[in-house]
Amino acid sequence: MTTKDKETGKDSYTIKTSKTKKGELRTEIIYAPYKVIQDSQIIATGTTSSDGEFRIENLRKGTYEIQIDINRFLRADTLIELNEKRTRIEIELDDKHLWRYLDSTQLAKFPYNKEIAERDIQNGEVKILSAGLQLLSDNDLDSVTIKYGFKYFPVAGCIVDSYQDKAMEDYNSVVYEYLDKLNGQHWRENLKADIKTLYLSLGKKNER
Secondary structure, three states: OEOOOOOOOOOEOEEEEEEEEOOOEEEEOOOOEEEEEEOOEEEEEEEOOOOOEEEOOOOOOEEEEEEEEEOOOEEEEEEEEEOOOOOOEEEEOEOHHHHHHHHHHHHHHOOOOHHHHHHHHHOOOOEEEEEOOOOOOHHHHHHHHHHHOOEEEEEEOOOOOHHHHHHHHHHHHHHHHHHHHHHOOOHHHHHHHHHHHHHHHHHHHHHO
């Protein structure tokens, strides 16, 4: 950002907007609406290019407020100081609102929550939702878990989205509370020991 564009000799201002999430997603903001405000007066408004850039010419040195708001979810509201030395400003939009919205939308579609867990328990279908690589077969796992009154039920692979993680946590919290009452204090430690014993015994059989 500068008051004098070195190539054209024109006063100019440029900003680029983009968003990232944990290095997994990078999306250039396409056609973001913006406002430039000085002394409570809107001096420029418009929409960025498809690269998320916009340019304003003939700006003087001073303090400007930049507002960008995309569908209420991706937003920025910041003050910048315009001077001769600054040639470019980049703003990373706050995407927390967007991700909360996406997570809540997906969560509503995911068929597991606390109410479903209570219903499953009442219907005698007690299960703990699981994700990731399963080292034992369903039948082998069931042979251990059945004596504790439940079965493992895989609902996701090794990569679990945040909305799935939240739904599984809510569902399983109800089931764990039920199993705590059913099996007593130390059942989880006993379960882990039983599964480990079974895993080792199956490994020895395979070595023969």
